[in-house]
Amino acid sequence: MKTPLLLGLAACAAVLAAPAFAQTVKVDPALHNEALELLKKGISFRTVVPGDQVKPYAEYLKSVLVKAGYRPEEVKIEAVAGSSILVARYPGTDPSKKPIVVIDHMDVVEARAADWTRDPFTPVVENGYVFGRGAVDDKFDVSIVVTVLAKLRREGWKPGRDVILALSGDEETQQQTARKFAGDLKNAELVLNGDGGGGQLSEEGKPLGYGIQAAEKTYADFQIIVTNPGGHSSRPGKTNAIYQLAHDLERLEAYRFPVMTSEITMAGFKATAPVVPGPVGEALRRYVANPKDQAAIGALSADPDFVGQLRTTCVATMIEGGHATNALPQKVAANINCRIFPGVSSEAVRATIAQVIADPQARIERQNDGAIDAGASPLRPDVLAAVTKAVHARYPGLPVVPQMSAGATDSMFFRALGVPAYGVGAVFMKGSDDFAHGLNERVPLASIDGALFQWESVLKDLAK
Known part of the structure; x- marks a missing residue:
């Protein structure tokens, strides 16, 4: 799940449009074409889970690495939980140093050809974009990383510590493949994830900022389930499972979890507060000055760009119940999605x-x-320095902002084991171009060269 850049940088476009940051990176056209071909080929694998194309895609990526000089035994493909993982x-040169792990995912969400303008699994290069399912989420960064690792192997680069590429095969569904390799690689020094972080462009194509994802909210679904004996609809009584659940949901709707802060969210707030315009910007500046300012908290809580950064959120997303139009419901359930x-x-x-719904007759099940x-x-200085250096080579002076994403990525399995993980995806794109998980997904061709440079620079700096 490719997560967007931090809290409202797109809303700051008018403020940040000057000065314009010009990309200064130049890349060998042959390397650009290599990455583009890898991306196009990757899109053509229908790596939807359940399905049978994740393993063939992994085998294709292995062939690219082996051709570049990897020994076959250094690139392993393993069947896990109905899908596959690739670990290269x-x-x-120094076995005493802990490895760096680069993670990403090979699977994509479903896409029906009848709904798209173009076949989602036939890559199309058109009007400065590559179209296809997974073009952004996340075969772009997979293709860039594999291209860079192949280039470095051909050139004979000698990192000080092992660099391990670990690609999961069910990130968009049950995430069991990443759980598996996180356990296998829990001795890592740190993790770099292509499926998080990234750069934001204004609608005029000017860079606004870059976000390093250093935290993510835990994803959890709960069901509130209400049951009773039911009966004939002509004999309604004092109890009705639908009404009972509706009252439970009303109480939950009115509740707000406590406001919380962290090193990462406050760093992001402080970086963006000076440039967010209007009443939201004023509320943000007041909040940074005093995190207990209730008026500022209220204003930020009403803004969709900021509400998820302040607290845990739980919201009803699905409801089901009843068994006949002429019968009192025996069972009603609502799904509550929490971040x-x-x-x-x-x-x-x-x-x-x-506690909030205060309904002893309701069950709440994870x-x-x-x-x-x-x-x-933690906001490690070496990671911040390496990423900032690479981003500034692309766009000198561009703001680099720590972020907490509201979406979930495979990084959580490493963080749960105490291994620091950072989303350092290399795509720069407009908000209006972000169709990840949606129709006509696309990625700008203009991001390829800078992304190739960024990944190579970051790896060389951190794998010494």
Whole structure:
């Protein structure tokens, strides 16, 4: 799940449009074409899960790495949870150093050809974009990283520590493949994730800022379930499962989880507060000055760009119930989707929901959503320096902002094991071009050269 850049930088476009940041990076056209071909070929694999194309895609990527000089035994493909993982080890010169792990995912969400302007699994290059399912989420960064690792192997680069590429095969569904390799690679020094972070462009194509994802909210689905004996609809009584659940949901709707802050969210707020315009910007500046300012909290909570950065949120997303139009309902259930602030356990949130709805007859059950509780990663100076250096080579002086994403990525499995993980995706794109998970997904060709430079620069700096 490719997550967007932090809190409202797009809303700052008018303020940040000057000065314009010109991209200064130049890349060998042959390397550009290599990455583009890898991306196009990748899109053509229908890596939807359930399905049977993740393994063939992994085998294709392995062939690219082996051709570049990897030994076949250094690139392993393993069947896991109805999908596959790929783990490739680039050996370093100092075995005493812990490895760096680069992660991303090979699978994509479903796409029906009848709904798209173009076949979603036939790559099309048109009007400065590559169209196709996975073009952004996340075969772009997979293709860039594989291209860079192949180039470095051909050139004989000798990293100080091992660099391990680990690609999952079910990130968009149950995330069991990443859970598997996180356990296998829990001795890593740190993790770099292409499926998080990234750069934002204004609608005029000018860069606004770059976000490093250092935390993500825990994903959790809970069901509130109400049951009673039911009966004939001609004999309504004092109890009705639908009405009972409706009252439970009203109480939950009115509740607000406590406001929370972290090193990462405050760093992001402080970086963007000076440039966010209008009443929201004023509220943000007041909040930075005083995180207990209730008026500022209220204003930010009403803004969709900021509400998810302030607190845990839980919202009803699905409802089902009843068994006949002429019968009193025997069972009614609502799905509650929660995005939980790092450091808060999902069980604590479940207990809070139970306390808020105050309905002893309702059951609250955690669903099999595949997520895991995980805290934030520290803002390591070496990671911040390496990423800032690479981004500034692309766009000198561009703001680089720590971020907490509201969406979930495979990084959570490493963070839960105490391994710091950072989303350092290399795409720069407009908000209006972001069709990840949607129709006619596309990625700008103009991002390829800078992304190739960025990944190579970051790897060389951190794998010493």
